[in-house]
Amino acid sequence: MDRPGLQVLYANLVSDLAVDLEQREVLGAWAEQATREVWLLRSGDVLVTPVPVGEAFLAYACALTGVPRASVTVITLPDGFVSAGDRGAYRAAVEAVREAAAGRPVAAVLPTALDDAAVGLARGLGATVAPYASAAAAEAALDVTHLLNTKAGFRSTAQALGMRLPDGRVCRRAEVAGVVGELLASHERVVVKPDRSAGGHGLLFLSSAGGPWDAGTLAPVGGTEGLWVVEEEIDVARSVSVQLETGGEGPKPLFSGEMRTVGGSFTGYLSPLPAAVARFAPELEAWGRALGGFLTERGYAGPFGVDAMVSADGVLYAGESNVRRTATTTPQAMVARLAGPGDPTWATGRLRASAPYSFEEAVDRLHILRIAFDPARGEGIVLYSGAPADGVTWRYAVIADDRDSLERYEELLRSTWTTAS
Known part of the structure; x- marks a missing residue:
């Protein structure tokens, strides 16, 4: 290992940063996506998740990343999440991680979102919250994190920073x-x-x-x-975003792309920005840098993003900020890890298969069609979130050298798997 202790990946998609915790049905649907965090595991790490991770999916991800399956541990929280005020839940999570660590030191907790529960888990383990120097430094950034994961907080901040808003x-x-x-x-x-x-x-x-x-x-x-x-309500022609990270050296853009939406809900992503919206990249990045400076001044370190809308008459409007690991952050990290050096084109999407498949059957179908991700070529389809609860609604990622190749992979996947996308 290249660090002095293991890392605990805390997949806290169920967090009060995103929505009121009383909205249990919504939170349960989001929690199912926590399985994608397996792509961040390194040898020796522990994943704490609100939902079980299928063994077939975990073995599949480890095989593609080269991480020995036996070297990583997955802990499923019995109640789905650690509430900020539930000391019993903290103690149970801490003891489960300590048992998995088997005496090895815990270097850091890497949460999906920086919230009170993530800081509490890190304190209980005597660790820091990545990428902060200490749990105390992470706790000091909670106020700005809570502010900018709200619609009102973003709107007031964006106005002060000069972003164009509806x-x-x-x-x-x-x-x-x-x-x-x-x-x-x-x-x-x-x-x-x-x-x-x-x-x-x-x-x-x-x-x-x-x-x-x-x-x-x-x-x-x-x-x-x-x-x-x-x-x-803006007459939205395209939805775009820029993802950045910030810390002691200030904000740094990571990637940008176009969001795929249905009825205003996120269903997938395409990166880099397609030619039709590439001209908005400089303004979008400038907004991201401005927000990153605001965050850095208030002690925040880590990933964040700005979502924006391109109107039918060709004007860019800022929509919201997400100061956490988003639905695009982990897939992009997976793509960078699997594809290696370079700047691949990639996308995520969702499809409904014409029949229910087990995870093993779904992977076999990709190989039979010769569209499964091939490490030697650095492109293909990845089932990045495991088997769906209903057996038919699959989340996938596609990695390719260019847009034409990416579209061919997606078309073949959809035409052979689905009755409706």
Whole structure:
């Protein structure tokens, strides 16, 4: 190993940074994606996850990354996550990691999101939170992390940093109806967003032609004191993002790309930015650097991203920030690890197979079709998130030298696996 102790990968997708913890159904769906964190494992590491990781998938990922399967341990949390106020859950998680470590020192906890639970886990293990020098330094960054993982916090910060935003207001729940009326007087459509929301959860789209509207249809989160954002609904032609990391030396762009969405919900990603939207890269990166400077000044270190929208008339608008490892961060790290040096084209997506498959059957089908990722060629299809709960809705990644090759891989996958994408 090239570090003085093992690393604990804490797949805390179930975190109050993203959405209110009372939204258990939503959190459960997100938790299923925690399995993708296996691509970050190095020899000796421990993965703490809210959902089980299938043995076939773990062996598959280890074979592609070259990590001996027997050298890594996966711990599944019995209740799905460690609540910031649940001392019993902390003790159980800490003891499970210590047992897995078998006396070896724990160097750091690498969380999906920097939250109170991640800091608490690191303190219990006598470790730091990567990439911070200490758990205390990570704890000092919690305020800005919580701020910028909210819609209202991002909107106020983005305005101060000079980003272009849709016309909108931040308000309390009781004020939402009035603000909706004000904005619909000047805009044909508006979107109402809970302060803490991710993946399109809880968004409400309203139009001036829609008739009377009742605030009772808002998502049941936030209470009367919770914040909401009401904005004009942009006629979105494309959705794009830039992902960066920051620390002592300031922000550094990592990659950018186009988000694949259905009904406003994220379904996949394509990187680098396609030619049709590549001209927005400088402005998008400038916004990311500005936000990274804001984060760095307040002690944050690690990954973050800015999501943006390209309107039908060709204007770029900032949408939100994600100050955590996102649905694109780990796949990109996987791509860099598998493809090696260079700048490959890659994408993630989702498809519904025409019949349920076990994980082993799904991998066999990729090999039969000769589209499975081939380390010798550095391209192909990777089933990066394991077997789906329903057996048919698969998440995949495709790595290729260029867009044409990538599209060929995806077309062959879809045409031979699916009845509908």
